[in-house]
Structures are given as structure tokens and as C-alpha cells.
Amino acid sequence: MFRPLSPLPTAWRSLLHAFVIQARRIPGRIAMRDSTGAKLTYSETLMRAAALSRVFARELGEEEYVGLMLPPMVPSAVANLALGLLGKVAVNLNYTTNQAMVDSAVEQCGIRKVITSARVLEKCHIRPKVDLVMLEDVPAKVRTTDKMFAAFTGKLAPMALLERLMPGLGTRKLDDLATVIFTSGSTGDPKGVMLTHRNILSNVHQVEEQIHLDDQEVILGILPFFHSFGYTIGLWTGLVLGKTVVYHFNPLDARTIGKLCDEHDVTLVAGTPSFTRMYLKSCSPQQFHALKHLLLGAEKLKDETYREIKEILKIEPMQGYGTTELSPVVAVNVPAPAKLPDGRTIYANRPGTVGLPVPGTAVKTVDPESGADLPPGATGLICVKGPQVMPGYLNKPEATAKVLIDGWYSTGDLGFVDQDGFLTITDRISRFSKIAGEMVPHVGVETAIMAAAGVDEHAVAVTAIPDPKHGERLCVLYTNLNATPDEIHRRLVAAGVPRLWIPSVRDFVSIEEVPITGTGKIDLRALRELAVRQPVA
DSSP states (O other): OOOOOOOOTTTSHHHHHHHHHHHSSSSSSSSETTTTSSSEEHHEEEEEEEEHHHHHHHHTTTTTTEEOOOOOHHHHHHHHHHHHHTTTEEEEEEEESHHHHHHHHHHHOOOOEEEOOOOHHHHHOOOSSSSEEEEESGGGGGOHHHHHHHHHHHOOOOHHHHHHHOOHHHTTTTTTTEEEOOOOTTTSSEEEEEHHHHHHHOOOOOHHHHOOTTTOOOEOOSSSTTHHHIIIIIIIIIIHTTTTEEEOOTTTTHHHHHHHHHTTTOOOOEOOOOHHHHHHSSSSSSGGTTTTTEEEESSOOOOOHHHHHHHHHOOEEEEEEEOOGSSSEEEEOOOSEEOOSOOEEEESSSTOOOEETTTOEEEEOOOTTTTOOOOOOEEEEEEEESSSSSEETTOOOHHHHHHEETTTTEEEEEEEEEEEEEHHHEGGGGGEEEEETEEHHHHHHHHHHHHHHOOOSSSEEEEEEEETEEEEEEEESOOSSSHHHHHHHHHHHHTOOOGGGGGGGEEEOOOOOOOOOOSBOOHHHHHHHHHHSSSSO
């Protein structure tokens, strides 16, 4: 069911306009802080970004696309702002992937300069093959005139003058490109998703209308800026809406995260169910005493995890759904009443679904083969339309045309929309194998094997490998089965699992760990490569 979105505030002419408005409205409020102790008010953030933009102007010259390879901390947030004030397109590079993926992103954008730090290069062992601007060297390059400019623009200059002094304020409009975020490459080469100022501001506005954030909201920023959720929620939602963001560079560092949530009264945490279970095991519930919003995505929220969170934290987790191409939020559960277009008021949190689409978003399912629209409740390929839909992939018109048809984005995910408008995700179309003419879902096979083995997520992953007779066949990569493959095979047969869903015993492969991307998802490309490379039993 489509729910309309109220118009964007007229003052939101770009992401930078929206931020500067908040910096002038609430100059003394804390805008951002991080685990090193760094802390900036809104006024200080604007001044720091203004000064840094002057240094970057000298260092970067006329470059339009500028890479950043930095973790989510105060300096990297300010660096993104500084590039925005210059009118440049900031491209946050995935430092958790490999050299080839970074090289591809750099080449596709024509990036010739990347802002990074010695510490990042040392830890990630990736070095972009372009000129590097080291963040550690910046303080020595800040001139007295830069500081004077920052003080004037941060506190005194009217907006009209700021627009003349800062290209990003004077020339950038809603439909101009704000960033390029690269897909993980988990199913192929990474594609550059172009997101405009309108895309991101609309998604911020949609999230606000769905969740209704408090004025003094404190957001935990642990997802990297090369991740669309980390970029939109972790960076811009706070700055556009006047909230405080607390950054930490490692989402797996549960003890530090618990400490930050406790010390700074964090009210909103966004992550994955796996991350949350880690926090529950390593942190005291008291450390999350201020938590009101727990947004979970990227993987299915299992019933037992849902119950565990409710029991320990005394709040209802909000499972949601999004993709990079959609800026990224499409739908999210909210433990509160929601009024539907037909006049009914319902409870907007429905476990097992990913919630109601955010306002201004239309969702439908279509037949994967014919593309014909399907009725409510019918499982099909999920398509989304709304102001958060990307304009396309960078320099890839053919790839764009495959997924964007008449304004509808084809997500590649399978699911259905029920009579009340709640969206349920059942699988990803790329995670199917066609065996003997039947589509076999990898996730369904994984679920059956985990149930037979009595193991949890990330202990088993299913992919497909080439087969000379049938085109492809299922392969199970596992870290722990609590039984032999022969025994698991017998249990699957006894449980009545469809024959085509049961992999051959020879195609069970023991591995040290299931490959995961830097954003917590199974790396499907690495998984398939590992399966092809590994000898089978």
C-alpha cells in the first residue's frame, strides 16, 4: 500500500545546504564524536570542514571525483563534508575488500587522488595506484588564512555569501550527483551506484517520517561510509536532521561499542542480527540503557534472535530492508501504530517481514520470467519505485537498463507484499540453481542443512558449481556440522527435504570460515570461487 511522502523542506537544496542550516540553528549541539575522544559541535564541524576544504582545494585541484579510504570516524566525516563544500563527488572506497576491487572503482570513476591515512594503508594492505593525500599531513598544511576563512564562514557569513564562497553550496542542486557507492562485487564486478542529493535527502526524510526520531537522538555510526547505510544513516541523517553521531571504526569490537553506547546514551543502533548477537554476548544490557531504535538488516532476523533481543534489551528490534541502488532504505518495521491509506490503523511491527515501505515508496512483485505484475501475496521479483531510486550505474547504460524500467528498480530479490502492505523477503534470485528444470533456492537448502545439523548462521553456506551433465550442482561449504556429511544427508532425506534440494555427499566441503564482505554479508563471489577451487570429499 502506497503511503505518500511530504515534500522535502524547501531549504534542502543540497545535502550541504541542509547541514549548514543545522549548523546555524544548533551551533552548540554535539554533531559527532568518536572512540578516540574526538568531539565537534555543529559550529565546529562546519568550521573544520571549511578549513579542510581550503587545503583540499590546493591539494586536489580540478578533480571532480575524489576517493576516500578512511574508516567511519570524526576526521573521515569531516573530510566528506569538506569535499562536498568544494562541489566534488566523494567516493568512499571499500578498504575491507581487495586490491582488484579498489583498482576497479578508481578506474571506473577516473579517480586520480585518494584521501587516506598511513594507519589505514598499514592495516588493510591495499594501496590505490594514484596520488595519495595523507590525512596525517593535513594539519601542517592549514594556513592562518584558512582558519580565518573557517571562522568567518562558520559563524558570520550569511547563506548567500557562503554560496559564493563555497562551490558545493552555490552550484550543487538536488539532482546533481552526491556520491558513487560501489556494490560489494559479491556476485560479480563492482558497479558504481550513482546517488544524487535528492536520493539521499529523500531517504533521510523517509526514514524520519517512518521512525520519528527524537530531537536529541544519538546515533551509533559503526557501518563504513562505503556502505550505503553507513553513508546515508551514519553520515547524513545525523547532520541533516541535527542529531549526534558516535563513530567507531570496527563494528565487531563489541566491548568498545557497549562502552560508547553507555557513556554517550546512544538511542539508535543500526547493524545486522549477527552483530547484535555479538553485542548481547559481550556487553551488559545496562550499557544499552538509552537504546530506543535497533534497526537490523542485511540478513534474516531469526525468531530466536528476535526473542533474545526483546528479553535482554526490553525493546522490539526493527527489521528492515534496503539496497545500495535505493539509497538504501526501502522498508522498516516500527513498533508503533501506522495509519494506512484505507483509513485503518495497524501495529507497524510485524515479525518475519521487513516492515512497511517508507513513505513515498511503491513496491510490487513481478513474474521473474515474463515481468508481469503479480497480485498482493504472490511471491515474485521485488520492484521498487520512489525518490530514493538511483539514476543508474556509472558509465554502465546496459546494466542500468536491465534493472531500471519506467522508474521501477528491479532489486533481484524475491518476496511478496501482503494485504496490509508489509514486505517479506524470501530469497535472492542470484541464489538459485536450475536443476532438472526446477529452481532450487540456496537459502532454502542452507536452512534445511542448518536445521538437520543443529548449527547457526554462518556455519553453512550453499553455492553452485559447474556440472558437465546438469549445467551446475549444489555445493555446501561448512565450518561445523556436528555430524558427518553422510549423516546430514540421511537426516535431510528423513526430514522429507525435496530430493533436488539435497546436495551429494561429495559436494560437502569443510572450510575454516565462510567468506564475508566488509558489510557483514556472505561474499557470494568468493564463496563460488572457493567451492570451485576446493577439492571435494
